[in-house]
Amino acid sequence: MPLQMLKGSARVQKNSLPSDLQKVDFEHLQLGSDYASKYLQGTVVISHPLTRLGNGTSFFKVVLQESENSYSRTGTINILVFGKLAEDCDSVVHQGDIMMVTGFSLAKSTSEDDRHCCQLEVSEEAGSTIYICTRSSRATTSSETVAVPVAPKYTYTPLNHLKAGTVVNLYGAVKFFKPPYVCKGTDYCSVITIVDQSNAKLICSLFNSNRNALPEIYKNGDIVRFHRIKVREFNGQLQGITSCGFAALTFDGTIGAPMVPRTSSKLFTFTDEDKRTVEDLRLWVASNLLNTAPAAKLSDIQPPVFFELTCQLVGKAKVDGSSYLLKVWDGTKCPFPSWKLLVKEDDLEGDSILIRHLKNLTVDIVVYDNHVQLARSLKVGSFIRMYNLHAKPQSPEGRSDISYMQFHLHSGTGYGRGITVLPESHTDVKELKAFLDSVDMTDSECSERTSSPELEHTYIPLGSCLERCQQLSVTVLTDHQHFDETALGTIMNSRIPQPYRIRAKLTRFEPKKLHQSVKLHCPQCNLMQEVPDGAELDSIMREASATRSDSDLLSTSFCESVVWGTENQEQRRIAVHFVKHDELLQEPEVSLILIEGGTLKEILKLSKKFKGIIPVRSAEDELTLLDLSAPFFWQGNLQYYGCKHCSYPKAVSSLSSLAAREDPSWEPTAISQALGVVPLQHVFVMKFTLDDGTGTLDVYLMDCKKFFQIPASEVLINNLFQEKMERIMNKLCPPGKNFGELPWLECFIKSYYVRDGSEEQLCYQIFDTMIAEDI
CATH class of the missing domain: 2.40.50.140 (Nucleic acid-binding proteins)
Known part of the structure; x- marks a missing residue:
């Protein structure tokens, strides 16, 4: 039966499971592994109400906490139950029950919470079985007992006992903190320095895509409790960082303040022992930690x-x-x-x-x-x-x-x-x-x-004063705002490579034809090359397609291949290899094809129907990529090129590992890695002439997307992006305006040396700067 109720001691419960099953710990769960002979066990800490999905399928969600290692970094995990098994579980599963699950499939978690990064998916149709040791108030005989879970016991490590490479639980008082802010990626970051009675300190850099999931700290002296924080060594000093399952509680550090934890989590433990720990820290804070930030009316x-x-x-x-x-x-x-x-x-x-x-x-x-x-x-x-x-x-x-x-x-x-x-x-x-x-x-x-x-x-009124707070900039600084501004005249007299913060006006830029600013750049060897135009690309593809042999069709085990004849007078034959998934062909909009002998026009036509296209050729007994002068991958109107110097192309059969994945996405990054190709990036390359009244400096811009807030790869194929870029440059450097009428640009630039033969030239490049939203 897919749902079984168990009673008795822990030994009796375990013996009720098939003898060939082995228990797997939460922290050892990994995507892609085989769990056919494994079972997972934990305590039910949350059971959500039964619901129905859009297709009418019954759905029941349970959160399990690992009983033996409740303080580990993997903590809790989501269990998703589907179909009739979900309906059966809804009537018998309650908080505090022990649950054992077999025949499950493992998937990446879709929830934005602090639980395990994977989730279990179970159903009767998939052959899953759930064993429940129910927490019941019914009387039991002397020969049978019911497992009653207790609150997990956490161990807390003093700050002077921390070791690099460990995941620990700890308490501390906040000595310094930065409120959550957006870092360079999409995550929020909060930097917190904590201390405790051992007089040791730990600087913690905490990240989360959800701002509310970071600790809610309001002032120095607040008390924090961190569960499952990873300790590492950085620049010779221990540092705390978020790990899988990280969770935090924050308390007011004032003696006598209400003992109410601040947290976004709906599930946490807080015992009398925790209360005593917070009170002890409050007493220590009152006599040892001063709030150095002056608060004032x-x-x-x-x-x-x-x-x-x-x-x-x-x-x-x-x-x-x-x-x-x-x-x-x-x-x-x-x-x-x-x-x-x-x-x-x-x-x-x-x-x-x-x-x-x-x-x-x-x-x-x-x-x-x-x-x-x-x-x-x-x-x-x-x-x-x-x-x-x-x-x-x-x-x-x-x-x-x-x-x-x-x-x-x-x-x-x-x-x-x-x-x-x-x-x-x-x-x-x-x-x-x-x-x-x-x-x-x-x-x-x-x-x-x-x-x-x-x-x-x-x-x-705006613009009435030369100070930054009145005369506003058309650019935004994204980092290093603590840098002081430096005049261009001062920078020109310095020969030491270093970063600067400047405020200047754009008097001239190159190239004037903005689409010519898009180049291909290798991030490894810094190779820079032009993007082939339509005529060049057609010539490259025709030359490559001319090598198509009419010999026996080469195929691979993960493809289904056909040969098509052209309808024109060229009498060419094109081989198309359709990549299969689970031995089946996918729908065109999500499938990948390999094309042998196709021209530019033919590939562009097919790219409107298929998710991705890889041009290939027959070489001996296998399919390989074309010369990297041609794109190694096509997706819609976008072409992806590889670096000839850094790439070590593999046979196309290397894609079989991607095809075998549960959900092959056929994205450029995964494909380039599988094929041993180092992809070239589309970047904007421009030269700006800047003037702040103290001097004039030529500064280079090399940026993929950040500065203009436009992807460089899209500019060549999207007229709207081209028009937007023209509007931006007309705002930055409006034609026909005198110097006094030009807008101010606030930028970070860095100086560096470039060797030209035996000579070194000092150059300057913009970084960590972007166009203001409303320009």
Whole structure:
């Protein structure tokens, strides 16, 4: 039977399983392995309600936790049950039951959670069997017992006992942190330094595609509990990084604060022993760890200063693609006249009546670059905390007799710079809300009527000042924002290769025909070559197809092959090899074909129907790739080329391993690896002439997609991308404009030497810079 109920001791339960089955641990599960003679065992910690899929199939989801190694990095795993077996499980499976599963298939997890990276899929049709040792309140006889699971026992490692290469559980107090920010990929990153009573410290770099899955830390001194964090050695120092199954709890580090953990996980354990550990750490923090980031009220500001501000957001507005305006208040009044950014009323989000009412108590804060995405997502009315906020005095242009206060959250994450949204249950929020409710608005309004209009607020229209906060850049810096700006004149006098942050104007660029900027580049040997145009590509393919032999058709075990004759006077014959999966041909839109003897026109015609095409030729007793002057792979209108110097092409039979996969995707990366080809990248290669008034510098741009936010491979085949690129360059370097009318570009450039024969030339290249969103 596909579902069996077991009773008795653990030994009796195990003997109820077929004798040839062997238990497999969670951490040893790997995609592609054979588990026909294995079984998996764990405790049911979550059982979801029975549902039906779109096709009517019954579906039941269970989360299992490994009983013996509950603290390991593989922790818990999702079990997906389908069909009648799902209906049977729904009526008998409950939290706390012991479940053993056989005849399962293993797939990559589709859930965005902190569980095992694989999931089990079971059904009666697949021959699966589920054994349940039920947790029951029914009386049992002396000869039979029911297994009752207990909360897993976790072991925690002191920070001074950590070793590289281990996965551990630990507690610590936060000494420094950076709020989650978008790193270079799609993940969010949070950097946290923790300490404990051993006076050791650990710097943790935590990554997750879900921002909410990272630890919710609001201030230094918070207490964290990390489960399944990997320890490695980096630059001679131990470092903690996320591993499979990583999970975190965070607690307020203040003595007497509620013992309520902050976490996005719906399943966690927290025992009396954990409570004692947090209390002990709170006591230690109170006497050993000082909050070094000064928190201040607006009324306490003494510029210039970097400080931490807890406040309520009452309005926000987009300034441009690289900066955003936040109007905030904390119930106190800044003692200095404040700078107000002049924006259109229609662009300001928030209650306009309330904003006018609080005009005398709000301050305008401009956030830049990497903080814009989070600022845009903030809800008006929410309570936020800003870290490393900069307050500085500034005099209006031409006026030295008065000054006003500016507030900026600069680029980057240096010194923990960032923004965090505080929940309304947070102690600091409760205190702030109570204080805001007590503010006497009548006194505020009277103060506003009696104060000097000239000194109270200074409204600054965009573009009225040469500082970055007023004259905005058409580019965005994506990293290293802590770098100071360097004048081009200074860079030109330096012969030492190094990175710089610059602010300049684009006065000239090459090539003028923008499609000519797309080249092919090898990331290994730095080979650079032109992309063949249609005529060249046709000539290459015709030359290759002319080598097609009319001898016996070569085929492979994983292909089904046919020969077609052409309908024109050439009387050519084309061999087409259809790659099979599970001995069956796939639908054209998801299938791969190998073509022998095809011309450019014929391949382009077939590429509209099939997922991918690989041009091949017969060589002795096997099929091989064409010369790498031709593309090794076609997908739609895109051609993929390989590097002649770095590639070591293999026979086409190497694709058999891909064809045997459960779900062959036929993507360029997998195909190039299987065939031993190092793919060339489509890149933009341009020369910019930049001028900042102190000097003129030729700087090269070599970028695949990041700078223009356009894939270089698509520009040659997509007219919309070509038009977008032309619009961008007309904005960066508008024709017919004088120097004063050109926009500013803020860029990172790096200098490097290039050897030309016996001489070395110093060159410059743009990096970690992209075009602003709204350009």
